[in-house]
Amino acid sequence: MSTGLNDNDLISKVLSGDQQAYAGLVARYQNYVFTLTLRMIKSREDAEEVAQDVFIKAYKYLADFRGASKFSTWLYTIVNNTCISFLRKKKLQIYSLDNEGVFEVADSRDSGFRADLVEQKSRQTMVGNAISMLNPDDAEIITLFYKNEQSLDEIAQILGLEVNTAKVRLHRARTRLKEKMETHFAHEVKDLN
Amino acid sequence: MNKEHSIEERLWEFIDGISSDEEKTVIEKLLQTDAEWKAKYSELLQINEMLSSSELEEPSMRFTKNVMEGIAKLHIAPATKSYINKKIIWGIGVFFVTMLVAILVYGFSQMDWNAGESSSFAEKLSKFDISKFFNNTWVNAFMMVNVVLGLVLLDSYFNNKRKQFRKEA
Numbered sequence: 001m002s003t004g005l006n007d008n009d010l011i012s013k014v015l016s017g018d019q020q021a022y023a024g025l026v027a028r029y030q031n032y033v034f035t036l037t038l039r040m041i042k043s044r045e046d047a048e049e050v051a052q053d054v055f056i057k058a059y060k061y062l063a064d065f066r067g068a069s070k071f072s073t074w075l076y077t078i079v080n081n082t083c084i085s086f087l088r089k090k091k092l093q094i095y096s097l098d099n100e101g102v103f104e105v106a107d108s109r110d111s112g113f114r115a116d117l118v119e120q121k122s123r124q125t126m127v128g129n130a131i132s133m134l135n136p137d138d139a140e141i142i143t144l145f146y147k148n149e150q151s152l153d154e155i156a157q158i159l160g161l162e163v164n165t166a167k168v169r170l171h172r173a174r175t176r177l178k179e180k181m182e183t184h185f186a187h188e189v190k191d192l193n
Numbered sequence: 194m195n196k197e198h199s200i201e202e203r204l205w206e207f208i209d210g211i212s213s214d215e216e217k218t219v220i221e222k223l224l225q226t227d228a229e230w231k232a233k234y235s236e237l238l239q240i241n242e243m244l245s246s247s248e249l250e251e252p253s254m255r256f257t258k259n260v261m262e263g264i265a266k267l268h269i270a271p272a273t274k275s276y277i278n279k280k281i282i283w284g285i286g287v288f289f290v291t292m293l294v295a296i297l298v299y300g301f302s303q304m305d306w307n308a309g310e311s312s313s314f315a316e317k318l319s320k321f322d323i324s325k326f327f328n329n330t331w332v333n334a335f336m337m338v339n340v341v342l343g344l345v346l347l348d349s350y351f352n353n354k355r356k357q358f359r360k361e362a
Contacts, residue, residue: 015269022264026257031249038250048252055260056267063272127247146244152211167211171202178240 007071014062026055029072032148033079039131039139040083046090054082073154076144080158087136130180138173145170200230204237271357281346288342292335 005013005024013021033054038047058078065074131139144150144158156166206212207220223230 019264020261023257023261026260030256031251034252034256035250048256051252052256052260052263056263059260059264060267060270063269066272124247127243128250131247142244147247147249152209167206171205174205174240175201177244178237181240 040136
């Protein structure tokens with residue numbers, strides 16, 4: 001596999017007819033894309049299907065990637081659009097910022113998570129579970145910022161927002177994540193201190 | 194509550210490294226002198242570290258294989274800009290600009306600028322009868338040109354399709 005090549009080299013190879021070079025790009029970004037889709041869609045099976053769909057779409061429209069931004073930024077824009085379409089199709093409600101429903105979903109999830117947490121008191125699990133309690137918009141922006149290493153400018157581009165709006169949304173998402181951790185994982189947070 | 198939110202907002206910007214130099218200096222001083230700021234900072238810093246250190250999720254082992262099977266029969270679509278012919282866009286633009294200029298020139302040439310010298314420009318303009326320029330002949334000519342342009346565009350579209358089909362074959 002063409003692991004030593006950078007994104008642009010791999011893209012050039014794919015565009016010149018070397019379809020196998022695309023496997024290098026998939027291998028490089030599959031965890032990032034899958035984490036993002038999972039955080040938004042919540043179901044592993046659906047998230048994997050959507051993540052595959054993202055890579056297939058990206059391949060089909062690869063000629064439209066002009067290198068003006070990073071390949072990852074372009075790819076995450078496809079992730080964002082594909083997840084939103086999927087959620088709309090499934091008629092899953094994307095909760096508004098102040099919707100009580102977020103907390104109802106969070107509470108119903110919480111009972112299941114607690115049993116696991118007795119055995120798995122790791123930070124990883126707690127953070128992952130807390131993020132999965134957030135609404136898709138909050139989970140997406142936190143994942144993009146922390147896991148997919150996108151700057152606020154790039155996040156704004158992916159989400160089609162102004163930079164300041166993205167900044168405010170990130171701040172609100174972190175505040176809500178903190179509240180979730182304090183409400184549902186108070187003991188675990190104390191233990192980590 | 195608002196004060197707490199404001200502190201958090203400023204501290205997050207400080208942690209993210211997007212505060213201005215002036216703000217950085219102020220916050221650094223506050224962290225040395227104010228216990229509330231110090232406590233909040235260590236709390237947010239801990240969350241920040243947890244978020245940064247969380248691991249990525251992994252899809253199934255077959256993921257790459259599934260994608261490669263999915264794209265096996267696909268062709269990469271031509272770039273959007275390659276099938277938007279700039280010449281056609283320019284042609285349409287030039288046509289409309291020419292039409293506007295022609296109408297204006299004809300309209301102003303028909304005005305009697307010396308009639309009623311005392312009257313203002315607004316009055317002269319109100320006497321300008323636009324309906325006589327949009328009589329049947331004008332409308333017909335305009336529609337005719339549009340139909341011709343439409344046919345040219347259609348022809349160009351089918352030509353491109355034919356070329357694309359030949360290329361793929």
